Amino acid sequence: MSTLEPTVIANPETLKSDGLGCHSGKEQMLTAAKAAGKTITLDQYAKDYPKGPHDQPQSMCPAFGSLRVGLRMRRTATVLSGSACCVYGLTFTSHFYGARRTVGYVPFNSETLVTGKLFEDIREAVHKLADPLHYDAIVIINLCVPTASGVPLQILPREINGVRIIGIDVPGFGVPTHAEAKDVLAGAMLRYARTEAEAGPVAAPRGGRAAKPTVSILGEVFPVDPVGIGMMLEPMGLAAGPVVPTREWRELYSALDCAVVAAVHPFYTASVREFVAAGRAIVGSAPVGYDGTEAWLQAIGIAANVEQAKIDAAKNRILPAIRGALSKMPIKGRITLSGYEGSELLVARLLVESGADVRYVGTACPRTPWSENDRSWLEAKGIHVQYRASLEQDLAAMREFKPDLAIGTTPVVQAAKQQRTPALYFTNLISARPLMGPAGAGSLAMVVNAALANQSRFDAMDDFFAGVGEGDNAGVWQEQPQARPEFREQYKKKAAKAAKASKVEEPV
Numbered sequence: 001m002s003t004l005e006p007t008v009i010a011n012p013e014t015l016k017s018d019g020l021g022c023h024s025g026k027e028q029m030l031t032a033a034k035a036a037g038k039t040i041t042l043d044q045y046a047k048d049y050p051k052g053p054h055d056q057p058q059s060m061c062p063a064f065g066s067l068r069v070g071l072r073m074r075r076t077a078t079v080l081s082g083s084a085c086c087v088y089g090l091t092f093t094s095h096f097y098g099a100r101r102t103v104g105y106v107p108f109n110s111e112t113l114v115t116g117k118l119f120e121d122i123r124e125a126v127h128k129l130a131d132p133l134h135y136d137a138i139v140i141i142n143l144c145v146p147t148a149s150g151v152p153l154q155i156l157p158r159e160i161n162g163v164r165i166i167g168i169d170v171p172g173f174g175v176p177t178h179a180e181a182k183d184v185l186a187g188a189m190l191r192y193a194r195t196e197a198e199a200g201p202v203a204a205p206r207g208g209r210a211a212k213p214t215v216s217i218l219g220e221v222f223p224v225d226p227v228g229i230g231m232m233l234e235p236m237g238l239a240a241g242p243v244v245p246t247r248e249w250r251e252l253y254s255a256l257d258c259a260v261v262a263a264v265h266p267f268y269t270a271s272v273r274e275f276v277a278a279g280r281a282i283v284g285s286a287p288v289g290y291d292g293t294e295a296w297l298q299a300i301g302i303a304a305n306v307e308q309a310k311i312d313a314a315k316n317r318i319l320p321a322i323r324g325a326l327s328k329m330p331i332k333g334r335i336t337l338s339g340y341e342g343s344e345l346l347v348a349r350l351l352v353e354s355g356a357d358v359r360y361v362g363t364a365c366p367r368t369p370w371s372e373n374d375r376s377w378l379e380a381k382g383i384h385v386q387y388r389a390s391l392e393q394d395l396a397a398m399r400e401f402k403p404d405l406a407i408g409t410t411p412v413v414q415a416a417k418q419q420r421t422p423a424l425y426f427t428n429l430i431s432a433r434p435l436m437g438p439a440g441a442g443s444l445a446m447v448v449n450a451a452l453a454n455q456s457r458f459d460a461m462d463d464f465f466a467g468v469g470e471g472d473n474a475g476v477w478q479e480q481p482q483a484r485p486e487f488r489e490q491y492k493k494k495a496a497k498a499a500k501a502s503k504v505e506e507p508v
């Protein structure tokens with residue numbers, strides 16, 4: 001039996017509907033969550049993931065980021081606690097990404113939520129699942145409604161049968177983007193692993209400890225990028241360490257055991273906090289393009305106390321190859337770029353060094369110290385960098401700069417194609433390829449040039465479909481739809497009359 005008091009919900013009205021956090025009632029949800037004991041967590045999120053210039057960029061449910069980090073890992077189970085429609089959407093997306101892992105779900109209804117029984121159900125589910133034969137860790141994610149009702153995951157046992165239990169709150173009203181939700185779980189795992197390592201010996205990496213000091217890579221990168229980074233580091237007597245988020249639990253220890261952390265994605269605030277607590281130096285930006293690689297090697301060398309001659313040797317080895325790859329694959333054309341992955345500024349640097357005329361870079365992520373070099377490099381070239389960019393800002397940039405190619409999120413790409421501008425999805429087509437070193441320069445140019453060459457196809461398509469209709473006239477019709485503005489006018493008058501009448505009848 002639980003010794004817990006039943007969870008008190010400050011404003012049960014806010015929690016009645018599925019998926020409410022996405023659409024409305026955000027302030028009420030936040031107030032309810034704070035009244036239900038989540039103040040410390042939510043205040044920390046507000047500090048780690050500052051909002052503004054507006055509340056929240058339009059992107060997918062943030063919890064997907066945490067889910068994805070859990071799904072990456074071997075011997076890790078993820079359990080979602082939230083509304084059925086949210087869980088359906090999240091698991092659907094995880095299957096779409098080919099995760100091939102089971103996601104557990106603890107359903108609830110008004111009664112189990114209000115009485116605190118939901119927490120008991122979660123605890124029972126976790127106990128049933130915690131089999132050390134199959135799992136190193138179980139992650140439980142509170143979505144919007146359970147967070148707002150204060151389901152206290154933090155009092156779950158820290159481990160059951162040797163299986164680590166990690167409960168996190170990832171509400172859409174507290175974590176702005178799915179990128180930052182990755183950090184919520186990665187940071188929680190690093191914290192857990194750090195306390196384990198501080199308490200005594202921990203499991204060694206599968207291939208044994210690295211002979212050289214390592215550079216851990218913070219941020220998901222294309223699989224060949226760590227190999228390229230390893231080659232760049234070699235003349236400095238350094239090796240590439242694990243990528244965080246990691247693929248298995250024991251990699252967390254080796255990630256913490258590094259000499260320097262390369263924060264190639266700049267939004268991992270909670271994870272950086274753990275590395276700093278472990279005494280590690282953090283270096284921002286990434287080895288992209290000529291200038292980016294030169295500055296990055298210098299910063300890594302200094303952070304790892306490497307003598308200047310060796311840093312120069314590393315530069316001399318790789319920089320000519322990067323210059324060669326960039327000049328062999330030039331990009332010609334005006335480009336606007338936006339996304340929510342966190343690598344937008346890096347991609348923009350590479351495009352500029354390839355010769356592209358980049359005018360605007362929008363990112364859903366916040367401004368942090370780890371993208372400062374990229375921001376100042378881009379701005380020095382007259383490029384507008386927009387942090388926490390909204391869809392409206394991305395679209396306005398496209399209208400203003402009239403690019404030959406728009407790289408962006410789904411709605412940006414759709415709008416670009418509608419105005420016969422070639423467009424590429426950032427997430428699927430740009431961030432899912434190598435970016436670092438010579439490999440990055442060549443691979444990005446290939447996809448961008450192919451898209452730029454598509455203008456004539458867009459013109460032909462637009463001419464072909466000319467006159468099929470737009471907005472409420474779009475679609476396949478037997479006859480050409482006729483606009484009937486007089487009907488709309490009539491309904492408007494009737495509605496106004498009805499509203500006036502109901503006002504008169506209102507009791508005083």
Ligand code: SF4
Binds near residue numbers: 020063082089
């Ligand atoms: S959990 Fe995600 S999908 Fe569900 S209400 Fe919150 S933000 Fe929306």
